[in-house]
Amino acid sequence: MAAPLLQVRGLHAGYGPTQVLHGLDFEIEEGSITALLGANGAGKTTTLRALCGMVRTGGEVRFAGQRIDGRATEDIVRLGVAHVPDGRGTFTDLTTEENLRLGAYARRERGGLEQDFERMYRLFPILAERRHQQAGTLSGGQQQMLAVARALMLRPRLLLLDEPSFGLAPLVVKEIFEVMKEINAAQKVTILLVEQNAAMALRLADRAHLIETGRLVRSGSGAELMNDDAVRRAYLGY
């Protein structure tokens, strides 16, 4: 079996004196969808930020065999790790199209930019209508779509998504989940998804991890966690 795309060993991270992650171990297979579940403050966002070098970390992170812990965010991104951050990270003063153009800023292949624009506009037709509009004036849902599209412009090998459903209407959430499924199947993009909407995330995911106060407390396939009593009680509410 091929080595996993992402290997995480003993991942620690924190902000100043506050330790948030206390040694996470997990692996992500190439081409899979992994969901990371947990309550508020459990350390989900911090895990994603730690993988991208946005917080000070301890432990070992390997991406495609290479150590990436301790490296600068921009270098990690250049390896093909795209991150849809918490809060969407829109470049509010730039147009939709400029936001997308920036998404492709660091990628290796220079060509095919126009095709990729078209692909994003096919995935999210509303963005095509708004392509010359200032991105800060887009609605929350549109900005979330823009954030996903911007990340895909990198042609990433690994896509990190931080609560793509946050604050969005159910229909928009469904649309974004459909797109995730599609890019995973069609482009073989590996996905690590942080999500509060546990039911939806578990249905989509091949594997899932449950995180509590900075530690992994359950791991398994999506279906296994869905049927796990503790998970059901705490995160699914039935």
Next chain:
Amino acid sequence: MDAFLHQVFAGLATGGIYASLALALVMIHNATRLVNFAQGEMAMFSTYLCWTMLQAGWPYWIAFVATVVLAFVLGIAIERIVIRPVERAPVLTAVVVFIGLLLILNSLAGWIYTYTIKSFPSPFPSKAPFGLTMVSAHELGAIGVTLVVLLLVYLFFRFTPLGLAMRAAAQNPDSSRLVGIRVGWMLALGWGLAAAIGATAGMMVAPIVFLDPNMMTGVILYAFAAALMGGIDSPGGAVAGGFIVGVLENLVGAYLIGTELKLTVALVLIVGVLVVKPAGLFGRVIVQRVRGRSRAWKPSPPPNSRRSRPPRSREACAAGRSAGRSWRSSCCSPPPPCPSW
């Protein structure tokens, strides 16, 4: 009428110089939220470099281009060596560094070139073309050079990937890193560009105010007034402000208060704009949502490592909060099911 038009043209010529310097100020302000007090001295020093090349017998335009390139490199070097270490320091620290830079450059120029006032040649003929009388050739030329510089800067930022990346890095450094932009280098490039723009302004103003280490003290005040008038975060506004301040200064000086008091115009404008319309003519009034993230107002981060930042994400805030108060209650027991799940 001729005298009036003459004043207007002279105002446009110096206004273009203020516009360039104001643009340099705005570029650095947009990237760092700081006003570079040493911008004028950097321009002055570059002009001395040009003077040295001219003394060595270089043709004017070759010296001009070489000076712009050299200023660009020096601007980058200053950012890398002097500014980068205080990048995350409190505002006052940065201000002190800027003032230190101002004094160092000023004294260095005095030490190397002495404080004797030198004349600086204009590349333009002494007679204006087409028999124009109300405007000198140097004024026309300076306006032309300024407009070319401004146009190039506009085209660069508007249409090149690097220009786009620099704009992105200035407004949202975190997201910029996430798309792979080397934000630190973008800041350095911004300093280089600002220094280069300032150098052209210095070389254009030197024939008018003559070359000496203090030649920019007045000019930079007008540039501050111009930048504030246009809105300190608006490049277009800074340019418009530059021309407005230039013309206004000349007309007020000629018809109202006399040339000796001209500098007060800049100060009155600065105070007036800050009192009446702090955002400037073209600046954006920042209305902040209480919970929103704004790029305009940022708490200055603690001066420790580059990576550890004040918690800004939702989760980080939650982590910070729970560490303070409700760590146990919110995290160790299963949270109550939220109705939206």
